[in-house]
Structures are given as C-alpha cells and as structure tokens.
Amino acid sequence: MAKKKKVIVLGCGRVGARLARTLVEAGHEVIVIDSNADQFRRLGEHFPGKTVMGDGLDIDVLAEAGIEGADVFVAATNGDNTNAMSAQVACRRFKVCRSIVRMYDPIRAGAYREEFGINTICPTEIVSDLIQREIEEGA
Amino acid sequence: MYIIIAGGGKVGYNLTKILMDKGHEVTLIEKDKARYAELSEELGDSVLWGDACEVSLLKDAGCNRANVLVAVTGDDEDNLVICQMTKAMFIEKTRTIARVNDPKNESIFVELGVDTTVSTTRVIDALIEEKIESEMLLPLTSLGKGNLEIVQVELSKKSKSVGKKVRELTLPDETILIAALRGDQALVLKGDVDLIADDTIIALTTKENERKLRKML
Numbered sequence: 001m002a003k004k005k006k007v008i009v010l011g012c013g014r015v016g017a018r019l020a021r022t023l024v025e026a027g028h029e030v031i032v033i034d035s036n037a038d039q040f041r042r043l044g045e046h047f048p049g050k051t052v053m054g055d056g057l058d059i060d061v062l063a064e065a066g067i068e069g070a071d072v073f074v075a076a077t078n079g080d081n082t083n084a085m086s087a088q089v090a091c092r093r094f095k096v097c098r099s100i101v102r103m104y105d106p107i108r109a110g111a112y113r114e115e116f117g118i119n120t121i122c123p124t125e126i127v128s129d130l131i132q133r134e135i136e137e138g139a
Numbered sequence: 140m141y142i143i144i145a146g147g148g149k150v151g152y153n154l155t156k157i158l159m160d161k162g163h164e165v166t167l168i169e170k171d172k173a174r175y176a177e178l179s180e181e182l183g184d185s186v187l188w189g190d191a192c193e194v195s196l197l198k199d200a201g202c203n204r205a206n207v208l209v210a211v212t213g214d215d216e217d218n219l220v221i222c223q224m225t226k227a228m229f230i231e232k233t234r235t236i237a238r239v240n241d242p243k244n245e246s247i248f249v250e251l252g253v254d255t256t257v258s259t260t261r262v263i264d265a266l267i268e269e270k271i272e273s274e275m276l277l278p279l280t281s282l283g284k285g286n287l288e289i290v291q292v293e294l295s296k297k298s299k300s301v302g303k304k305v306r307e308l309t310l311p312d313e314t315i316l317i318a319a320l321r322g323d324q325a326l327v328l329k330g331d332v333d334l335i336a337d338d339t340i341i342a343l344t345t346k347e348n349e350r351k352l353r354k355m356l
Contacts, residue, residue: 057216059243081192081216084223090253107194108224115227 002026006070008096010056010086011077015102018041019074024049031065046080055087073099081103087118143168143205145191145221146212147178150238150259166200170212186249191221202229211238214275219244222253224336278314279341289317289343292351292356296336300356306330311348317341 005028009020012034020032020043030049034040037053052062056077067073073090075083080103087099100119103109109122140163144151147169159182167176167182167218168191170225171195191198202208208225212217215237222235239245239258250255275295281288294301300308305316305328316328320339326332328340344352 016175058241058245059247079216081214081220085216085219088219089247092247092250107228108220110190111194111224111227116223 005072007031007072007074008033008062008065008070008090009076010034010083011075012036012039012042012051012070013076013078014042016074016076019076020045020049022038028107031067031070033061033065039074057089059089062086062094067094067096070094071098072095072096075099075101077102080108084108084112084118088116121129140164140206141201141204142207142209143164143191143197143200143202145208145210145218146238147171147174147186148211150211151209154211155185159185168196168200176242186355192217192224194224197221197225197229202233205230206231207234207236209236209238213240215240219248219253220250222248223251226252230284276349278349282343286345287313287343287348288346290339290349290352292340292342292353294334294336294338294340294356298334298336298356300314300334301336301338303334304330305332305334308334311344311351311355314342314344314348314352317343 007023007030008027009030009032012032017031020030022064024029031042031052032049033052033054033056034035035053035055040051040071049106052061067090073096075086077083083101084104087101090099093098099118101118103112103120103122104124108127109120112118113120142158142165143161144155145168147167151167155165158165165185167178167186168189169178169186170190172188172219175186177187189199191197202225206307208222212218218237222237225233225235234254235252236246236257237253239248239256242261245256245258275293277291279289279291318341319326319328319332324343340356342352
C-alpha cells in the first residue's frame, strides 16, 4: 500500500461517501464532513473513519474536524463555490495545500486550475468527453 | 463609473438605487427569476437575470469594462467566487467588494484577493457598541483649551467598578473621580466609598483617557 495518508473529505454525497469508504479500505485515515448528518448513512454501518457534522466553510468546524496536519483535502460538495472556497481556506488557514476539488462548471474548473493552482476535477467535461468518444468510436 | 452588483436582495437593490441616483451606470444581477421580475419592473434593463458565478453572464453584464464589482449575495462562497472570477477572467484591476455574512471570513477574503469586505454583522455590532458607549459617558464641560474635561459616567449592574471601593479601582493617568450622584444625594468620592449600580460618576479626565476611564469603570 502507498504511504498512509490523512484525508479530509468534505461532502458525503455519492462521490464523497464512496471515496471515503475506498480510502479507508486502502488503509488511510479519513475524516468526512457534511452539514447533513443523514448523509453519513451512505458510509455504511461500520465506517471506521471519523464523521463531523457541520458547515465545511466554517473555520471552526474544519479545526474541530482535525484538518490540521492532514495530507489532502477533498472538496466534493454539490456546490462549486463551496468547494472552491473551502479548499482555499484549507490551504491558507490550515496549511493543507494539497487539495482535490470537484467543480461541475468547466469554466470555473479551468480558471481555478490555471489562475489559482487548485487541482480541480470537472465531471461535466470528463463524462461528456467519454460519451462523445462512445458515440464516435463505438460500434 | 461602471458598477456591477451581484445579488438583488435588500442590500443589492438599495445600493443599485443609491449609485444610480449619484449618476453611475449600474447593472444588477439577480439569480431568482421571481425576484428578478420584481426588480426589473422598477429598474428596467439595468437588471440581468442569471447566476453571477457564471463567466458567460459576467461577460453579458459587461464585466470587461467594469470599474467596480460588488458581490452582495447571502452566500459568502458565492461572493468570494464572483470576486475571484472577475479578476481572473476579466480585468485584474477591477475593484472588488464583497459582503461577508460570517464575520470570521473577513480576513480570509482579503488574503484571497478581494479588495474590500463589508461585514453586515460587524457594522451593526460596531454601531450598537458605539451607541451604548456614547450613552454611558457624557462630557459635561471642558476646562482650559479642552485638554481636560469633566465627564459623567453611568454605572450599570455590569460595570466592573460596582461593589468596589474607590481606592480599589485602577484609573487611567490624569484622572480623578470627583463625585457620585446616588438618588438625590451627591457624594464626594473618597477612597472608602463603595460604588453601586446606577451611581452616576462625575470625573475629571483628559480627552485621550476618556475611553479608558469608561472601560475601567
């Protein structure tokens, strides 16, 4: 296994929850934050990681979650802007500058990648490119 | 000046009207369609319907010739992104002003490149505090050229000095407590007088020490 990492996952939706589970299975330390505690059900019954209910934009919530000393910050909420802001707060306030941020809007994803040096992943681009490839190359 | 305002709530709407009255060219962007309809009935073409976080909309709003962009939506993350996208995608030197709903975000916004932040909570707190403070200390008269003054300070149950003797108080430099008005009595404030709530203290102090005196009492 790769070196054990401490990962903060903001947003316990489909992507956040699945990622948290697979990271834990791979032996990493995972802390999941979501403002809606119901979302933690997605993690399954015996999730060994830590869950924190609260607003991921709130500096106090991030501190309480134990962001200090984390290796990676993942922002996977439904809000592009929440993700953009929380990743910048994580870097500025808590020196957790390795972040991976989901952004649905390709233009924002591009701008934050190029102008702000944030590692953004844009599912809109990826999925539409895949579909187009299927259309053009598929039998 | 050309000013773009993102967010047509009470703040954005009033700001738009004030700036228009002063002769500025203003575009107001509102995301909610029903609210947009309301606003455009009064402000006409100056209102645009859409999400100010979308670059295409900022472009339609004329962001590439804006002098100032003001983001006053109710969501801090939106206000931050609107300001950052304006500078990153259009003109770097466009002045950006963001409303900060959570006062904790003020300093981080500045670090992240927003030129000016306005925290409604902090502004209101400061105004109320100032009002309370100014009501608690009243200058009665000034002596000489105004460097010394006689002031009146009302004590409340929460005042630090209540329950203490005059000699136990720490006072700022160049300050003397003269008398206390208690009910219809006036007492000379010697060292052994106990201060109680609702006393009105008459003191001699300097303009510079006025604030300190109020805090210490």
